[in-house]
Amino acid sequence: MASLNVLLLPEPGSGHLMSLIEAGKRLLAGHGQEFTVTVLVVRPPTPESASEVDAHVRRVAASGVGVRFHHLPPMDPPTECAGNLQEFKSRYLELHKPHVEAAARELQAAALVVDFFATTVLDVARALGVPAYVYFTSTAALLALTLRLPALDQAVDVDFEAFEGTVDVPGLPPVPARSIPGFLGRKNSPNFRWFVYHGRRFMDFDGIIINTVTEIEPGLLAGIADGRCVPGRPAPALYPIGPVLDLGAVKGDASSNNEPCVRWLDAQPRASVVFLCFGSLGWSDAAKAREVATGLERSGHRFLWALRGPPVAGSRHPTDADLDELLPEGFLERTKGRGMVWPTWAPQKAVLAHPAVGGFVTHCGWNSTLESLWHGVPLAPWPLYAEQHLNAFELVSAVGVAVAMEVDRERNNFVEAAELERAVRSLMGGCEEGSRAREKAAEMKAACRKAVEEGGSSRVALETLRDAIREDASATKTTTA
Ligand SMILES: COc1cc(-c2[o+]c3cc(O)cc([O-])c3cc2O[C@@H]2O[C@H](CO)[C@H](O)[C@H](O)[C@H]2O)cc(OC)c1O
Numbered sequence: 357m358a359s360l361n362v363l364l365l366p367e368p369g370s371g372h373l374m375s376l377i378e379a380g381k382r383l384l385a386g387h388g389q390e391f392t393v394t395v396l397v398v399r400p401p402t403p404e405s406a407s408e409v410d411a412h413v414r415r416v417a418a419s420g421v422g423v424r425f426h427h428l429p430p431m432d433p434p435t436e437c438a439g440n441l442q443e444f445k446s447r448y449l450e451l452h453k454p455h456v457e458a459a460a461r462e463l464q465a466a467a468l469v470v471d472f473f474a475t476t477v478l479d480v481a482r483a484l485g486v487p488a489y490v491y492f493t494s495t496a497a498l499l500a501l502t503l504r505l506p507a508l509d510q511a512v513d514v515d516f517e518a519f520e521g522t523v524d525v526p527g528l529p530p531v532p533a534r535s536i537p538g539f540l541g542r543k544n545s546p547n548f549r550w551f552v553y554h555g556r557r558f559m560d561f562d563g564i565i566i567n568t569v570t571e572i573e574p575g576l577l578a579g580i581a582d583g584r585c586v587p588g589r590p591a592p593a594l595y596p597i598g599p600v601l602d603l604g605a606v607k608g609d610a611s612s613n614n615e616p617c618v619r620w621l622d623a624q625p626r627a628s629v630v631f632l633c634f635g636s637l638g639w640s641d642a643a644k645a646r647e648v649a650t651g652l653e654r655s656g657h658r659f660l661w662a663l664r665g666p667p668v669a670g671s672r673h674p675t676d677a678d679l680d681e682l683l684p685e686g687f688l689e690r691t692k693g694r695g696m697v698w699p700t701w702a703p704q705k706a707v708l709a710h711p712a713v714g715g716f717v718t719h720c721g722w723n724s725t726l727e728s729l730w731h732g733v734p735l736a737p738w739p740l741y742a743e744q745h746l747n748a749f750e751l752v753s754a755v756g757v758a759v760a761m762e763v764d765r766e767r768n769n770f771v772e773a774a775e776l777e778r779a780v781r782s783l784m785g786g787c788e789e790g791s792r793a794r795e796k797a798a799e800m801k802a803a804c805r806k807a808v809e810e811g812g813s814s815r816v817a818l819e820t821l822r823d824a825i826r827e828d829a830s831a832t833k834t835t836t837a
């Protein structure tokens with residue numbers, strides 16, 4: 357029997373690409389005879405992201421996991437949407453529709469799985485009679501909000517950024533408008549309009565595969581499935597298959613474990629170190645770094661701080677930190693022995709896996725959050741970009757795994773030294789708020805591990821997804837026979 361070829365269409369940013377490839381690996385695991393997974397690679401629009409994506413594709417192709425790659429012909433990126441990233445990503449993927457259609461025909465697709473910025477590609481699947489699924493790299497909270505967006509667009513006259521009230525998202529406590537992602541701030545912005553479009557289109561897909569765990573976001577997933585986000589219409593099938601992480605790397609590969617910062621952790625007491633790291637795009641200027649340094653010094657706690665410097669012109673990626681430029685004078689000497697500043701990309705997975713780490717000050721990227729919960733490490737949220745303010749709100753007020761920290765969104769997400777000191781003490785110091793977050797994080801660790809075992813919620817969701825693809829394929833065969 358020919359195998360069922362499932363085509364994946366990731367957004368070319370490496371975060372989304374890696375997550376979708378990892379999901380493809382899950383789909384294949386133990387089913388390599390029955391399924392083929394082919395990633396349709398969209399050429400990234402900048403040389404910097406192109407070399408990142410090329411390196412990742414080469415690594416996966418060489419790893420022998422069985423995921424195949426099919427490079428789509430290069431397209432000129434859309435013009436006139438500078439600064440509107442969500443619009444740019446959506447329009448760039450839309451331009452690839454004819455190439456996706458040609459690839460789907462050539463590769464005899466049994467199903468198409470597309471990034472959430474690529475909902476326009478549903479037309480291709482419908483034209484070919486192939487089932488289509490969205491892959492959602494983020495939370496059920498962002499998914500629920502996006503599904504609610506067409507109705508909110510009608511019901512709320514003011515821009516979220518000027519709104520002082522709260523937004524109703526089924527399964528969450530009332531969401532303060534200041535926690536709504538910045539790209540949804542202005543109703544007339546192309547970014548907002550594209551998210552309204554995507555929210556509407558999600559409802560037409562055969563299913564939504566989401567990188568979350570039922571036990572982390574039960575109320576939100578139930579709210580979506582029960583039709584409370586879009587009353588009057590049946591919701592598409594939901595497949596929470598998370599945490600979709602490279603679990604091999606989470607255990608800590610040999611090279612990560614040999615990094616000096618991980619060796620330094622070996623000498624620290626259990627659960628004594630607070631780790632600070634701000635994702636692939638987070639960086640500090642001297643003013644921000646001074647607040648962090650002062651806050652950490654005054655907290656009295658042990659710390660490992662991944663500190664990055666500003667990107668060079670034309671790049672969004674942080675540079676290695678110049679510690680002489682960024683840190684207050686004498687800071688390293690005064691904190692010697694109890695703290696380490698790591699000025700480059702950190703081996704985050706190995707750090708979070710280390711028993712010496714007892715808390716994580718994070719930008720709340722969803723991958724970082726899942727990595728932390730996989731190891732039962734409680735969080736202090738310092739959101740910066742994308743959907744992270746919503747993630748921070750959810751982690752404190754719904755999931756309960758984080759202590760609150762005041763981040764001034766009006767001042768470029770500034771945190772005062774005294775506020776960081778308070779939050780670190782709370783996270784690490786055994787006060788009630790911190791202890792509750794720690795207990796809840798331990799509960800989530802157990803739930804995540806159970807979810808990916810035989811019979812666990814994510815394993816069952818994955819098998820239900822395979823069944824749906826099998827059934828669709830045999831129905832198509834029956835009708836075309
Ligand atoms: C979730 O909504 C958005 C996410 C992103 C986004 O874009 C992005 C682009 C890159 O070239 C590199 C990245 O690392 C990156 C990260 C990113 O956001 C993170 O994506 C993760 C998924 O893998 C995860 O969801 C994290 O929580 C996100 O923080 C951009 C965007 O609009 C431009 C989004 O709306």
Ligand SMILES: O=c1ccn([C@@H]2O[C@H](COP(=O)(O)OP(=O)(O)O)[C@@H](O)[C@H]2O)c(=O)[nH]1
Binds near residue numbers: 662701720722727
């Ligand atoms: O110094 C760093 C910064 C980030 N990461 C990894 O990069 C990913 C970041 O993804 P996330 O969704 O948290 O945020 P993004 O960077 O995409 O906003 C996670 O797997 C982190 O472990 C890392 O290993 N070292």
